[in-house]
Amino acid sequence: MGETDFRKTVKQQYQELLENCRIQMDRLDRELPPPREDFQSLLTESGVSRRDFLKWTSLMTAALMLPPVFKPMVAKAAENFSRLPIVWLHFAECTGCSESLLRSSHPDVASILLDTISLEYHETIMAAAGDQAEQCLEKALQDFPGKFICVIEGAIPRGLNGQYMRLGPKGKTGLEIGKEVTSKAAATIAIGACAVNGGIPAANPNPTDAVGAGKALGISTVNIAGCPPNAVNFVGTLLYYLMFGALPPLDSQGRPVWAYGKRIHDVCERRPHYDAGEFVEEWGDEGARKGWCLYKVGCKGPYTYANCGHLRFNQAISWPVMAGHGCIGCTENGFWDKMAPLEKPLEAATIGGGEKTVDDVGIALTALTVAGVAAHGAFTALRHAGSEKKETPAHSEE
Structure with a gap:
């Protein structure tokens, strides 16, 4: 045709x-x-x-x-x-x-x-x-x-x-x-x-x-x-x-x-920071103040399908990630158990980088893709850390 x-x-x-x-x-x-x-x-x-x-x-x-x-x-x-x-x-x-x-x-x-x-x-x-x-x-x-x-x-x-x-x-x-x-x-x-x-x-x-x-x-x-x-x-x-x-x-x-056809992660305003390896490491740190990615403090956006970031809440004023807390995956089956602990990344709570948990959640991601999420996050974090190390004088370490 x-x-x-x-x-x-x-x-x-x-x-x-x-x-x-x-x-x-x-x-x-x-x-x-x-x-x-x-x-x-x-x-x-x-x-x-x-x-x-x-x-x-x-x-x-x-x-x-x-x-x-x-x-x-x-x-x-x-x-x-x-x-x-x-x-x-x-x-x-x-x-x-x-x-x-x-x-x-x-x-x-x-x-x-x-x-x-x-x-x-x-x-x-x-x-x-x-x-x-x-x-x-x-x-x-x-x-x-x-x-x-x-x-x-x-x-x-x-x-x-x-x-x-x-x-x-x-x-x-x-x-x-x-x-x-x-x-x-x-x-x-x-x-x-x-x-x-x-x-x-x-x-x-x-x-x-x-x-x-x-x-x-x-x-x-x-x-x-x-x-x-x-x-x-x-x-x-x-x-x-x-x-x-x-x-x-x-x-x-x-x-x-x-x-519910797209992942939170794919349309998140903090996604560029994820790609750049810029993560909030703990609540209230410099990354949190700068609006960096919340993956390391438990954001389940890579595993969650919803349009929250597009529609937002309270007359489209804001949504959890914009307000400073990671997505907890509440649109996915069994989120209260399978996404726990809610303020830690899945790969820190399960064996194999989170693949088993994500498969249990039932999201249409292959194990390779899920492993890629963790691998990509680790690679970009190392790259970001490497660039910081190059900019930091050796004598500054105590």
Whole structure:
């Protein structure tokens, strides 16, 4: 196939995808409840201009790995965001994921979308309690069978047939509630490390046999990993579902590729210091003050897939590495155990330069590549030390 034919084929595929997107959006207009809020009015009231919204639409279209022709569809999906029913379940967790989504120092488009989200059931923010809360959940399952998205926050204990967790006025186990709700959902999203793979509740010795939602319930989930995850990754996944009526392409760990397709290490602003062999050796040293690489004080960026450095947190103000602490690998399976100790490099804690640990984490890196990370870091450090030695007079050593 020649280049011209290839371009025509790609263009045709995008045109078909765009048409399918239009069909899906029309179907939602017919099937879903009317919007609860006037989205454009909310933008205006929050001080977000039309220009800001269009800029956000462009950025989100690119983030979802779609061509610019899809920008109107992203905008329409955002306007219909409040029409998608959400049933949000809490299990073994700290509620930090909900807190990170709900708290905002000043409004941006993503936070405004989350303000309009159609939460039919969410124990943390709903006014109802006890029997009233139970009725809200039952009503949502009756009103929107096969149309709502189930969001699960927290690990699910399997020990003693789920007896470690009983919830609600009827004392159902987390396993029972999870199976009942997800069986009627259009799709299930596991949000946060605990729901994705058990997180801290599943850390050794894990006496309750807590695991991620998908494993506990025997279902496929879209995994928005992180402790907590970035709100944009959750918003983008819902926008994709609204646009295409399907879930976004996922990696081997069930995470959206558009959000978790690159390593922290590859887009880190401290990467040039890594390549130059300039490392923070201990907290507060000269390297720390100069913003050097945090690998030697435990940064797990070379082993972690996420877009934290690109999106950042708190309205894109900063992120952990920028603030001065290494990545702890919280988007990877079993990070609490497998990335430990969190403030030491993996090669200092495992035999063979960290290869075995990294393989256990399940990242798509070959052992050779992982060994190369440690070897490259050691080589650049030696090179940097050698250059310093040449510049230092011999008589200065005492």
